[in-house]
Amino acid sequence: MHSVWLGEFLGTLVLVLLGNGVGANVTLRKSYAADAGWMVVTTGWALGVLCGVLVAQAFGSPGANLNPAITLAAAVTSGDYSQMLSMWSAQLLGAMAGATLMVLHFAPHWKLTPDPAAKLGIFCTNAAVRSPLANLFSEALGTAVLVLVAGAIFSHGVSANGPAAGMGPWLVASLVWGIGLSLGGTTGYAINPARDLGPRLVHALLPIPGKGSSNWRYAPIPIIGDLAGGALAGLLLHYAHL
Numbered sequence: 001m002h003s004v005w006l007g008e009f010l011g012t013l014v015l016v017l018l019g020n021g022v023g024a025n026v027t028l029r030k031s032y033a034a035d036a037g038w039m040v041v042t043t044g045w046a047l048g049v050l051c052g053v054l055v056a057q058a059f060g061s062p063g064a065n066l067n068p069a070i071t072l073a074a075a076v077t078s079g080d081y082s083q084m085l086s087m088w089s090a091q092l093l094g095a096m097a098g099a100t101l102m103v104l105h106f107a108p109h110w111k112l113t114p115d116p117a118a119k120l121g122i123f124c125t126n127a128a129v130r131s132p133l134a135n136l137f138s139e140a141l142g143t144a145v146l147v148l149v150a151g152a153i154f155s156h157g158v159s160a161n162g163p164a165a166g167m168g169p170w171l172v173a174s175l176v177w178g179i180g181l182s183l184g185g186t187t188g189y190a191i192n193p194a195r196d197l198g199p200r201l202v203h204a205l206l207p208i209p210g211k212g213s214s215n216w217r218y219a220p221i222p223i224i225g226d227l228a229g230g231a232l233a234g235l236l237l238h239y240a241h242l
Contacts, residue, residue, distance in 0.1 A: 002060035004083065005090045011056025012066045012094030012194060013101070018048030020102040020199055023122040028109040042184060046177035053169040064169070066091060067192040069230030073147040076234030088194070095198025099123060102199075103206055116212025123199035125188035126218055135218075138186040139225030140232070142179050146191050147233035149175050155242035190222035197223060 022044025025033035033040065049066070056064035065071045068088045075081045102122075103110075113119055120126070127135045153171045154162050163171060180189050190196040197219065204214040 004061045004063075005086055007056040007059040007061025008065060008087050008090035009094040009097075010059050011052040011054075011061060011064055012091045012198075013052075013098040014055045015048045015052030015066050016095045016098030016195055016199060017101050018051055018098075019045045019195065020099050020122055021105065022048070024102060024106045024109070027113065027118050027122050028106055029112040030109055031106075038185070039181075042177055042180035045180055046173045049176045050169050050173035053172060057169075066094075066194075067146075067226075067230075068092075068194050069143045069192060069226040070147060070150070072227055073230040073234030073237070076231050077151075077238045079238075091194040092198050095194040096202050099199035099202040100206070103202065103208060110211075111209040114210065116210055119208065119211055120203060120213070120215060121188070123203040124196045124215075124219075125190040125222055126215060127187050127221075128185060130218075132221065135187050135221050136225040136228075138183065139190060139222050140229035142183045142187075142189050143191045143226040143229030144233040145179055145183070146175065147230050148236065151233070151237045151242050157242060187222070191226055191229075193223045193226050196226075 022033075022041055025031050025044070026036045026041055028034065052066050053064040056066060063074065065074065065087060068091055071084055071087045071091070075084050110119065117126075150172055152158060153175070154168065162168070176191075179191060183189060200214055200216075200219055203211060204216075
């Protein structure tokens with residue numbers, strides 16, 4: 001049971017389970033990690049990326065995109081769009097499955113947390129200061145940095161043979177950690193349409209106590225911004241021949 005689709009599905013599942021999980025740990029009342037803060041959130045997401053990449057590679061996706069924006073960037077760079085829609089479906093469904101497992105894991109805690117907006121923030125992103133154009137730019141820039149630096153990590157300019165065996169996932173996780181620490185405070189750094197849309201759908205569909213709105217008004221920003229940032233960075237990589 002090894003395939004690119006399965007690898008992307010399971011890798012994204014693990015990514016979102018651990019990423020949404022750290023958000024829940026820090027946000028939900030009666031969790032031992034309640035109020036642990038931004039450093040814990042960014043570190044948890046970075047380690048979630050590491051674990052997701054390793055699982056994706058083990059189950060048949062050597063590229064371990066886990067992110068429709070990275071898949072689009074790879075297609076733009078190579079000119080091969082044949083697997084894009086299939087990989088997008090795996091990533092979105094994996095994100096939904098990971099968010100669902102997270103909801104079940106924290107089942108007794110939802111009713112103890114009164115703030116609907118805080119609960120939504122466990123699942124998906126929102127602007128710290130609502131300014132649609134600025135928010136769109138923040139998401140596009142963060143995603144472009146993700147794609148550009150990931151391309152540099154695996155480029156011949158950094159190492160003729162790429163990173164040492166097993167080091168690639170650690171370097172990518174460090175990259176995501178750095179983006180969260182440096183650029184993440186404006187929009188919550190989705191930098192991944194599936195990571196935002198999949199859990200947002202789960203929030204809308206599941207009977208979570210006191211959950212409130214799923215904020216669909218904001219939802220297009222981490223989709224459009226991230227895909228635009230990924231596509232632009234993919235074009236740069238294409239013409240730079242890294």
